[in-house]
Amino acid sequence: MDRKKRWDWNKHRQLILDMIQNGDESEIEGFGDTSSDEDDPVGDPDYTPLNQESKGEVSQPGEAPQPSTSTNKHPLGQEKFTWRKKPFEAPDCTFKGESVIPPDVLPTPLQYFRRFITEEMIESMLVQTNLYSVQTSGTLKNVSTTVKELEILIGMYLRMGLCQLPGNRAYWENDTRCAMVADNMSRNRFQTLLTSLHFTDNTDLSNRQEGDKCWKIRPWLDRFRKQCLEITPEEYNSIDEQMVSFRGTRSPIRQYVKSKPHPWGFKIWARCTSTGILCDFQVYEGGTGKRTTLGMGGDVVLKLCETLPPGQNYKVFADNLFSSAPLLFLFVVLSLILSYCLCITGTLRSNRLSGCLLEDDKSLAKRGRGSFDARVEKGGSMAIVKWHDNRSVTLISSHAAVEPQDKARRWSKQEKAFLDVNQPHVVKEYNTFMGGVDLNDGCIARYKYNMRSRRWYIYLFWHSIMLALVNAWLTYRRDCKLLGERPLNQRRFQAEVATSLILIQAKRGRPSLDSNTTPQPATPKRVRVRVPNDVRLDQVAHWPVKCAKRGRCTVCKQNATTTLCQKCDVRLCFTEERNCFKCSNRTQLS
Numbered sequence: 001m002d003r004k005k006r007w008d009w010n011k012h013r014q015l016i017l018d019m020i021q022n023g024d025e026s027e028i029e030g031f032g033d034t035s036s037d038e039d040d041p042v043g044d045p046d047y048t049p050l051n052q053e054s055k056g057e058v059s060q061p062g063e064a065p066q067p068s069t070s071t072n073k074h075p076l077g078q079e080k081f082t083w084r085k086k087p088f089e090a091p092d093c094t095f096k097g098e099s100v101i102p103p104d105v106l107p108t109p110l111q112y113f114r115r116f117i118t119e120e121m122i123e124s125m126l127v128q129t130n131l132y133s134v135q136t137s138g139t140l141k142n143v144s145t146t147v148k149e150l151e152i153l154i155g156m157y158l159r160m161g162l163c164q165l166p167g168n169r170a171y172w173e174n175d176t177r178c179a180m181v182a183d184n185m186s187r188n189r190f191q192t193l194l195t196s197l198h199f200t201d202n203t204d205l206s207n208r209q210e211g212d213k214c215w216k217i218r219p220w221l222d223r224f225r226k227q228c229l230e231i232t233p234e235e236y237n238s239i240d241e242q243m244v245s246f247r248g249t250r251s252p253i254r255q256y257v258k259s260k261p262h263p264w265g266f267k268i269w270a271r272c273t274s275t276g277i278l279c280d281f282q283v284y285e286g287g288t289g290k291r292t293t294l295g296m297g298g299d300v301v302l303k304l305c306e307t308l309p310p311g312q313n314y315k316v317f318a319d320n321l322f323s324s325a326p327l328l329f330l331f332v333v334l335s336l337i338l339s340y341c342l343c344i345t346g347t348l349r350s351n352r353l354s355g356c357l358l359e360d361d362k363s364l365a366k367r368g369r370g371s372f373d374a375r376v377e378k379g380g381s382m383a384i385v386k387w388h389d390n391r392s393v394t395l396i397s398s399h400a401a402v403e404p405q406d407k408a409r410r411w412s413k414q415e416k417a418f419l420d421v422n423q424p425h426v427v428k429e430y431n432t433f434m435g436g437v438d439l440n441d442g443c444i445a446r447y448k449y450n451m452r453s454r455r456w457y458i459y460l461f462w463h464s465i466m467l468a469l470v471n472a473w474l475t476y477r478r479d480c481k482l483l484g485e486r487p488l489n490q491r492r493f494q495a496e497v498a499t500s501l502i503l504i505q506a507k508r509g510r511p512s513l514d515s516n517t518t519p520q521p522a523t524p525k526r527v528r529v530r531v532p533n534d535v536r537l538d539q540v541a542h543w544p545v546k547c548a549k550r551g552r553c554t555v556c557k558q559n560a561t562t563t564l565c566q567k568c569d570v571r572l573c574f575t576e577e578r579n580c581f582k583c584s585n586r587t588q589l590s
Contacts, residue, residue, distance in 0.1 A: 093313045101232075273436055275439070276437075325353075552571065
């Protein structure tokens with residue numbers, strides 16, 4: 001796909017807003033012709049009146065005349081929309097975009113993962129990590145890490161997500177040791193790398209752009225976003241928010257969202273396909289204090305949709321945080337005068353109806369489940385539908401409305417059976433294609449290890465690693481479906497990626513001097529786990545056995561012996577002169 005054909009909203013922003021705000025609607029077909037008899041509200045039974053302007057009253061003698069309160073707002077304001085109760089004529093929304101082409105040979109899980117976490121990204125992190133270790137060390141000591149060591153670190157993190165323990169040190173402790181993590185790197189080296197991870201030079205003031213609160217991780221986020229944009233977009237997309245859990249206090253972008261499972265954390269605006277693949281994202285850095293024409297939600301939709309190829313009839317779904325009638329009207333204007341075809345559907349808040357008068361919730365509830373009320377904008381550009389299920393929900397769309405109606409299966413408490421209730425077409429479309437971001441969130445939460453850190457941007461780094469893994473797995477599963485092959489589940493896919501990152505091109509042990517001889521695999525180190533005192537003093541099945549290799553006695557710590565307690569797995573003296581075996585199983589040892 002030619003990425004140069006993406007829509008540049010910033011290039012046309014001023015042109016569009018000037019045209020709309022100046023009331024120049026003559027170039028917009030269907031919006032500027034006010035002389036038509038069809039648009040005359042007089043005598044139209046389906047006309048929905050707006051709030052009438054206050055009529056001028058005759059002033060009493062001696063009173064100053066009241067100034068006129070009437071305003072002539074631009075079409076993005078609520079006063080310019082007129083709603084009719086008539087059928088909605090859906091525009092031609094045939095998808096013209098590029099279809100997903102399956103590969104000739106299915107790549108490996110590691111190759112899918114490296115589409116999003118490239119070697120260039122690892123090398124850039126390597127340079128900044130070594131530099132940061134020198135800058136923060138009092139002795140100017142370099143951590144001297146390598147690309148392979150950073151790949152092993154990422155692989156260990158993915159394995160930690162498959163076998164989760166309450167803390168990092170638990171993976172190396174004797175009682176809770178996890179071999180698939182601890183055998184690849186020592187605990188001290190692991191902690192050293194974690195404290196040295198960095199992504200930009202703190203001493204370079206050019207990196208601290210004005211207003212950029214994420215400058216410490218901006219190079220990594222920009223490269224990762226660039227890789228996500230290389231994905232072939234699908235016809236149906238959804239826009240929603242993600243939360244990255246963070247309960248620390250030292251962060252300039254921490255947010256609190258009461259209704260979320262993790263209310264404290266970082267907010268990310270995301271655009272995903274209906275199958276959950278992340279295509280574009282933006283880290284929310286807090287409000288700017290400036291009021292815009294479309295509001296914060298509308299600006300987010302414009303930002304995330306500008307990377308979609310124009311004129312291909314992509315469908316975008318959003319919830320009531322983003323949707324509004326002015327936003328849909330703007331995209332209709334873009335499609336008419338600049339051939340930017342994009343269909344928007346979303347739920348709508350009651351205070352964003354833009355003058356559309358619908359039946360109240362009580363009236364719809366009396367009519368029963370499946371009842372609805374709909375209105376269409378005067379020019380036919382969009383429709384608002386209010387549908388009652390367990391409660392009422394309002395949706396707005398530029399390409400779908402009531403027809404063709406569908407059936408939804410619902411449980412009836414009165415009749416103790418499932419019933420089919422009427423469902424407008426826009427509701428079915430929204431329920432089918434809106435959950436892409438939630439699906440991506442669910443896949444991340446399955447096997448994500450919560451790595452604690454004092455530096456807030458490290459949380460965004462590990463979250464991007466999980467985003468890359470989930471994107472790789474969902475892309476792999478999509479290709480398997482096109483090729484008719486059975487895919488791996490997410491757990492096995494993540495395990496294979498982690499193993500490949502750790503073992504591929506890894507050199508273990510000292511290389512042999514003779515290049516013709518095959519190096520023998522290293523003998524795994526034996527980890528001796530000390531049994532608790534309750535087990536050692538239970539006086540049950542503590543059998544003395546002989547072993548081939550002599551070792552130091554656990555009790556006297558002076559003499560070497562070949563006697564071993566089979567249950568405790570420790571060496572103990574058991575001779576005529578010394579009986580440490582009896583002493584060990586009857587007394588408390590320090």
